[in-house]
Amino acid sequence: MSEAKTPTPTPPGDTYKGWVFKWTNYIKGYQRRWFVLSNGLLSYYRTQAEMGHTCRGTINLATATITVDDACNFVISNGGTQTYHLKASCEVERQRWITALELAKAKAVRMQAESDDSGDDFPSSSPRITQGGGSQNSEVQSALRTLSNKVEDLSTCNDLISKHGSALQRSLAELDGLRLTGEAGDKIRQVTERATLFRITSNAMINSCRDFLTLAQTHSKRWQKALQAERDQRVRLEETLEQLAKQHNHLERAFRGAAQANASPDNKGKFTDLYIMKNCIGKELSKIPMPVNFNEPISMLQRLSEDLEYHELLDKAAKCQNSLEQMCYVAAFAVSAYSTTVYRTGKPFNPLLGETYELDRKRESGYRSLCEQVSHHPPAAAHHAISDRGWTLRQEITVASKFRGKYLSIMPLGTIHAVFEKSNNHYTWKKVTTTVHNIIVGKLWIDQSGEIDVVNHTTGDRCHLKFAPYSYFSRDVARKVTGVVMDKDGKAHYVLSGTWDEKMEFSKVMQSSRGGENGTEGKQKTVYQTLKARELWRRNPLPDGAETMYYFTALALTLNELEDGVAPTDSRRRPDQRLMEEGRWDEANAEKQRLEEKQRSARREREREAASQRTSTVDEDSLTDPSLKSAPHDNYLALWFERCEDPITGEEIHIYKGGYWEAKERGSWENCPNIF
Structure with a gap:
C-alpha cells in the first residue's frame, strides 16, 4: 500500500490520474493499476508506460453510477458489463477520487445534454449575420458558456459538500451515542465541536452559493434576452441597409443610362460594373x-x-x-x-x-x-x-x-x-x-x-x-x-x-x-x-x-x-x-477586349478548318446522314500536354508529354501559338 501515490488534486474537467487498486479475480485479488480520468472517461492501464499504446478498459462516466462501500473501497459501473471494484490506499485518497469522479460525471452529463440540444439554441429561420458581427457574438456566447459551466461546477461542489457534511454529522452522532469517557470522550467532543464549526461555515457558504446561483441564473436570462434584442436590431439594420443599397443602385443606373445616351461616341463602348452584375446573376x-x-x-x-x-x-x-x-x-x-x-x-x-x-x-x-x-x-x-x-x-x-x-x-x-x-x-x-x-x-x-x-x-x-x-x-x-x-x-x-x-x-x-x-x-x-x-x-x-x-x-x-x-x-x-498591374485601367480593358476578339477569331478559323476536313473525307451520298451534318467542332490540340484517359480515375484528362524545359534550354519556341 505504501507504494501507491496520492494523485494531485486538479481543477474540475482536467486530467486526474494516480494509482488505485482494482479487483481482478479471487486468485490475484486487488492489483495496483494506473487510472486516468479525462474528458468524462475513466481509463486504466497496468503501468504508466502503457498510456502510449495499450488501454485496458474505459468507462464513460456520463452513464455510470458511483457507489461507496467502506472507508477505502468504491465501485464504478455502467449498468452493463463494465464494473470496477476499486480500493484506494487510504480514506483521504478515496475521497479525492470520489470528488473528482462526481465532478467529471456532472460535467460529462451536462456536455452530452448540450450536444443533444445544440441544434435548438437559436431559431433556424433567423437571418445570417455577416462575419464581422459573428466573431463578436461568438466571443459573448463563449463567455456565457464558460460562466455557465463554472456555475454548474459550483452547483455540483455545493451538492457534494452538503452530502458529505450530512454523512459526517451522522457518523459523529453515532460516536456520541457510545458515551465514551476519558481521553477518547474528550477527543470525540473536540472533533464534534470542530465539525459543528465546519457545518456552520459550510452552511453559510452553501447559502451564499445558492444566492449566487439564483442571481447568476436570473442575469443569464437577462443577458440572453439582451443579446437576442441586439441580434434582432442588427438584422433590421442590415435589411434597411440592403434596401438603401438597392435604391442607390437603381438611381445610379438611371443616372448613368441617361448620361450614356448623351455621351460622345468615344464613351459609348464603356459600361458600368452594376449593368454587369445584373446580367451575371445565375450564369456561368x-x-x-x-x-x-x-x-x-x-x-x-x-x-x-x-x-x-x-x-x-x-x-x-x-x-x-x-x-x-x-x-x-x-x-x-x-x-x-x-x-x-x-x-x-x-x-x-x-x-x-x-x-x-x-x-x-x-x-x-x-x-x-x-x-x-x-x-x-x-x-x-x-x-x-x-x-x-x-x-x-x-x-x-x-x-x-x-x-x-x-x-x-x-x-x-x-x-x-x-x-x-x-x-x-x-x-x-x-x-x-x-x-x-x-x-x-x-x-x-x-x-x-x-x-x-x-x-x-x-x-x-x-x-x-x-x-x-x-x-x-x-x-x-x-x-x-x-x-x-x-x-x-x-x-x-x-x-x-x-x-x-x-x-x-x-x-x-x-x-x-x-x-x-x-x-x-x-x-x-x-x-x-x-x-x-x-x-x-x-x-x-x-x-x-x-x-x-x-x-x-x-x-x-x-x-x-x-x-x-x-x-x-x-x-x-x-x-x-x-x-x-501598372494601374492603367482603361488601356488594360481595351487590350483585354482585343485579346478576347483575337481568341474568338482563331477559334472560328479552327472551326472552318475542321468543317473543311470533314467535308473532304465523305462522299456526296453520305451527306444525307444527319450525324455528319452537325455543327463543326474545335480541333484544338494542346502544345505541351496530350489528352488521354487517366488509368487511375478513368477521366479524360491532359497529361504532360514533355518537351517544354528542353525547348527552353534551346530557346526554340517556334511551335508556340501567337496568342498575345
Whole structure:
C-alpha cells in the first residue's frame, strides 16, 4: 500500500490520474493499476508506460453510477458489463477520487445534454449575420458558456459538500451515542465541536452559493434576452441597409443610362460594373466578359501554381517510411492550398487558350512547375510539377462558377494526383467549393466548404477531410477542418484538426469507441482517444503592407516578375494583365477586349478548318446522314500536354508529354501559338 501515490488534486474537467487498486479475480485479488480520468472517461492501464499504446478498459462516466462501500473501497459501473471494484490506499485518497469522479460525471452529463440540444439554441429561420458581427457574438456566447459551466461546477461542489457534511454529522452522532469517557470522550467532543464549526461555515457558504446561483441564473436570462434584442436590431439594420443599397443602385443606373445616351461616341463602348452584375446573376461567369476592375494582376494559371506554396509538406511526405503518416502530410498539403485565399477577393485573369505559366524553383526548392490552358469551353488548365526530392504533382482543373446575387460559388472540377517515387504511393483528391459572400452589400469575405477524400491507390489508405461552412450560430472556430486517416480496413490511425487559414495538427489514435447518438442521421458518433497533438503545417505570415498589394503572399508577389527565356505564351508576357498591374485601367480593358476578339477569331478559323476536313473525307451520298451534318467542332490540340484517359480515375484528362524545359534550354519556341 505504501507504494501507491496520492494523485494531485486538479481543477474540475482536467486530467486526474494516480494509482488505485482494482479487483481482478479471487486468485490475484486487488492489483495496483494506473487510472486516468479525462474528458468524462475513466481509463486504466497496468503501468504508466502503457498510456502510449495499450488501454485496458474505459468507462464513460456520463452513464455510470458511483457507489461507496467502506472507508477505502468504491465501485464504478455502467449498468452493463463494465464494473470496477476499486480500493484506494487510504480514506483521504478515496475521497479525492470520489470528488473528482462526481465532478467529471456532472460535467460529462451536462456536455452530452448540450450536444443533444445544440441544434435548438437559436431559431433556424433567423437571418445570417455577416462575419464581422459573428466573431463578436461568438466571443459573448463563449463567455456565457464558460460562466455557465463554472456555475454548474459550483452547483455540483455545493451538492457534494452538503452530502458529505450530512454523512459526517451522522457518523459523529453515532460516536456520541457510545458515551465514551476519558481521553477518547474528550477527543470525540473536540472533533464534534470542530465539525459543528465546519457545518456552520459550510452552511453559510452553501447559502451564499445558492444566492449566487439564483442571481447568476436570473442575469443569464437577462443577458440572453439582451443579446437576442441586439441580434434582432442588427438584422433590421442590415435589411434597411440592403434596401438603401438597392435604391442607390437603381438611381445610379438611371443616372448613368441617361448620361450614356448623351455621351460622345468615344464613351459609348464603356459600361458600368452594376449593368454587369445584373446580367451575371445565375450564369456561368467564365462565359461572360468581365472588366479588369474585378481582377487581381495574375492569371488563373499563376493562381494554380500557388498550390505549391507549401511544397515542403510533399518533401516531408516523400521521406516518410509509414504510408499512414505520409497520408497526414499529403492531407495537410491539400488543406494548405486554401490558406492563400482567405483575403483574396479579386478574380484572377481567365487564361487565353494556349497560355502557359512556368514556375522554375529547381535551384532553390528542387521543383519545376508548368501550367497550360488546354481548353477554352469549358475552361480547363493542366498542371504538372516534378521535384528532385521524390514527388510529382499533376492536376487538370475546370472551374464552374455561379453568381447568385449575394454570393458567388466557385466549384473546381477535376482530380489532383500526387505520386511519390520511393514508395510508389499514388494519392488523389478533389477540391472543395469556394464561396465569396456579400457581393451586393457589405465587406467581401471568402469561405471554403465541403468534403475531401484523399485516397492512396497503392495501399488503400484514406483520409476523409471536412471543411465546415461558416455559421453565425456555430460554436466551433471559423474555417474549421477535421479529418481521420484510416487504413484499407477502415481502422482509424490518426486524427487531423485545425483551420484552413492557419494551421493543421495530427494526433495518433490509441483507441476509438462509439459515443451517444448525436451524429448525422442518427448515427453514433465515434470518440477517439489520442496522444498529444503535433503540428503538421502552419501558414506563413503575410508580407508587410499586404493589404495594399491584393493580400499577396511572398510567393504570389514574385509570380508576375519578368524572367528571361520563358515561352512567348507565358502569363508574364500578357499585355492586359501587365497594364492592369501598372494601374492603367482603361488601356488594360481595351487590350483585354482585343485579346478576347483575337481568341474568338482563331477559334472560328479552327472551326472552318475542321468543317473543311470533314467535308473532304465523305462522299456526296453520305451527306444525307444527319450525324455528319452537325455543327463543326474545335480541333484544338494542346502544345505541351496530350489528352488521354487517366488509368487511375478513368477521366479524360491532359497529361504532360514533355518537351517544354528542353525547348527552353534551346530557346526554340517556334511551335508556340501567337496568342498575345
